[in-house]
Amino acid sequence: MPLSEDLKELYQKVILDHSRSPRNQGQFSADSCVHIHSDNPSCGDEIDLYIRFNEDGSISDIKFEGQGCAISQASASMMTEKVKGIPRQEVLQLIQDLQHTVLGNGEVRSSGTLGELQLLEGIQKFPQRIKCALLGWRGLERALYSAKLT
Amino acid sequence: MPLSEDLKELYQKVILDHSRSPRNQGQFSADSCVHIHSDNPSCGDEIDLYIRFNEDGSISDIKFEGQGCAISQASASMMTEKVKGIPRQEVLQLIQDLQHTVLGNGEVRSSGTLGELQLLEGIQKFPQRIKCALLGWRGLERALYSAKLT
Amino acid sequence: MIDLSHLRADFPILHQQVNGQPLVYFDNAASSQKPRAVIDSLVHYYENDNANVHRGLHALSNRATDAFELARDKVARFIGAGSPDELIFTRGTTESINLVANIWASEFLKPGDIILYTGMEHHSNLVPWQLAAQKSGASVKHIPVLEDGTLDLENIDALLTEQVKLFTCVHVSNSLGTINPVKELCTKCRVLGINTLIDGAQAVGHMSVNVQDIGCDFYVFSGHKMCAPTGIGGLYGRAEVLAKMPPWHGGGEMINLVTLETSTYKAAPARFEAGTPDIAGVIGLGAAIDYLETIGIDRIHEHGAALTRYAMQRLTELPGIRILGPTTADRGSLTAFHLACAHPHDLVEFANTHGLALRGGHHCTQPLMKRFQIPGSSRASFYFYNTSTEIDRMMEILHRAVTFFS
Amino acid sequence: MIDLSHLRADFPILHQQVNGQPLVYFDNAASSQKPRAVIDSLVHYYENDNANVHRGLHALSNRATDAFELARDKVARFIGAGSPDELIFTRGTTESINLVANIWASEFLKPGDIILYTGMEHHSNLVPWQLAAQKSGASVKHIPVLEDGTLDLENIDALLTEQVKLFTCVHVSNSLGTINPVKELCTKCRVLGINTLIDGAQAVGHMSVNVQDIGCDFYVFSGHKMCAPTGIGGLYGRAEVLAKMPPWHGGGEMINLVTLETSTYKAAPARFEAGTPDIAGVIGLGAAIDYLETIGIDRIHEHGAALTRYAMQRLTELPGIRILGPTTADRGSLTAFHLACAHPHDLVEFANTHGLALRGGHHCTQPLMKRFQIPGSSRASFYFYNTSTEIDRMMEILHRAVTFFS
């Protein structure tokens, strides 16, 4: 398959759609959320995550603001749709699965749980874009570890 | 002519003889002479010139001490034999002639006046040795210009 | 437009397919390609003459030294230096600037002094001065960039205060294509006793450069952007200024006498070239200059300007395009733009799948991107081996990209 | 002696006549020759993959970046670094030392501190420390050299006082051939909290080197002495120490965020590699390591030691000869000597007219020459492509020289 086909696959409708109309855009007031800024200065991509946690460590609500390439913004947008409400342990597992999918290494626990995110698999053919796809996810991971747990 | 023949020519008996038994070795007491130190640290060659001048600027006596390669020491030794007693102007001319001979450029006023020094012509084939051949002469030049003239 | 397409035969790398399409290499501002003559000069050196320079008395070492110093003469002449002793070999523009920002600054910069640069400098001409300012207690100031991509010189005389000790400026901007009036600026500075450094990374090899005519104190450039090997570049320093600078690196070749306690140093250029240099790189740089001179530097400039004009004209076809930099005729041979529908990285990725090598991003000029309020731009940069047919091909691909991303 | 003479076919330069005689190249300690495989790696890079690294999103740039970082992995593994991030590319040994003497010293050196080096260091490992001491108010001290060319370590514990902040030492002396006990010395220093830098210019590529086993904080070397191109070398820095060091040069690739006022910086190795690197040089260094590994570094060492033993034994034939350095079996692959009848420069000149490339002079170790009270020495230095037949030829020529000059 020529690379231009791979590219089409990478930028499938879903991803272009998320990048053009990102879901869960915006922020919460500072005292009611964890705010994590991630950037990749070498390409100018930026993601600001605003996350509200439940008592049990699961995510009650999440928004983001950002700028950058289609991959970084779409990946973050898809992420915010995916992680709301599910238990902390499962989010951590999801982050790992997503990383394995994008890097094409390790084992994905159950690709079923990834859903739409499975589309990011196409990144494997574009290794220099991996950091774009993971930018928001790395922020989420930091947020999970920095959130005070009871 | 192969270079090994050129080399034989360069190190002719006369030059090897001067380098093994340098003429006018030694020094004068500091207050009675001009002392000039020249060195080429990149090859470790050193020449210390001790020169007594006549009232008219001509050299009344000259001695040297030094260490280094055969070329630098022989050239200095031959120089001390040559410059004693002749008028300042002629010494300056001689320095210039010698430089032209060694560098193979410019015009030698009269090769006759060079005598034995003409042998140093062979240096032209060994450009990296030119600074050895000129080490003592550059010192002499500085001495001539630094000597108080009446 | 003059036709230089026959020169493509000299560049083996250009004749390849990338992702099933013929390569169109428009990333010359990042690094140029190398002609057979330059590659051959390296091979010839390593197969015949390789040895350490300056220190040997044997045949190979003498040959290597002669070739090395001959290249210095060539480069010095090529940029119009007064003497080969004014030319110091470095790894490239970045190292050259850092040398000056360390050594000149350590001698001449005092607390309260000002270094004046511009808003369109490459990171390599910003960061070293910020570091030098931090060390010395000096500060940095900049000349703003106007909307049209030229320098705002209206207040230049007010900016050139007595505190300014060094003015530095890019000759040709790698992000905008602007050619700055470096001669006028250096003349002003010279009168005021302000030292000057010109970043010629995008100028040397693209247009005629004469450092004495410009009247700068320092001029810096990279070989890899002008057909020479990677890893070699130059620093021109006016003899008078170099003579006042303390040594840079310590080591072999820059010393006179070394003891276990202290040492004495040679004069320029040796003073600033400690250790074994990139001998093959220097010889390759000489070969690159020989090659460029057979074409003629003015023809190279003319061809680059014509290609750029053509590209800029055709780019306006694209909906939602914003073209950066001046629209005047006299420009560097590159054009940068931003498409509303696609982030530069997405666009460059798309181009690559069609065999087109563009560059997307901040081009090491983050402050400039901020000034124009864009996350980055896409850039097409040309050299003499590029053709208008390649620009047509680029346009075909960009049109497709617009359809794809819209 | 193992026979590696078939490898001579890999080195185009060796098959030439110099002054009508077959070239005998015994100046390997100054710079080694390059095998076809290394030359080819440069040609391949320039003909296929040349582009700037790290910054592009197009195919050539990705290929160049991959090849560049693959070479970093290779070099890091070759010297036993813990991670590729501990390997910084520089122009060579001299630049590597100067980086540390500037950057480590600016952070860690205070007035009253002591830098301890040895009496057998190359100028490149003396002058940078003298300059650093001048700047910081620290001072330099040295471990003396014994008559047999080894370090005088009797008082080492007394020398390693609390004031000593850095100890540096050549791994294999380029003037004596001594192999210093760097592991023992670094272990001592580690216990005392003293940082260590080992100059491996004559060791890497000649013998097995493992920086973690040695236990040093810094290890430096030059590619051009180990079959790689000119202009490339390395600095190993222990991660923990590198992490504490401020940036070196400012410029592209070493920054995170740049504004017109200030900037933030990446971690090692990028932090210390501003600007476009010598991409082809790095790739060539990787190719050199591949080549050396097909031979086997232990065989290279064994062959060099055997050649040196043979040369040292035969040199004793010459009247009035003084051979420098240890006479023990475990030595670097070089031997330096002084003939009473001829100054080294005269001898080397004579050798050259017979096709033999020796080195004569102070070998950038003036203090060592002073210590042994000689104006300089003649040096024959070997690599794996040299043979005992060539040593026989050298002896023939040296015998003639004795006759000529006596």
Ligand SMILES: Cc1ncc(COP(=O)(O)O)c(C=O)c1O
């Ligand atoms: C204007 C300008 N300055 C400086 C540089 C840095 O050059 P180098 O990376 O060769 O040191 C570049 C190129 O990247 C440039 O375009």
Ligand SMILES: Cc1ncc(COP(=O)(O)O)c(C=O)c1O
């Ligand atoms: C022991 C030693 N240290 C340092 C150097 C300097 O290496 P370079 O000139 O490659 O920087 C050399 C070689 O000349 C050497 O032999």
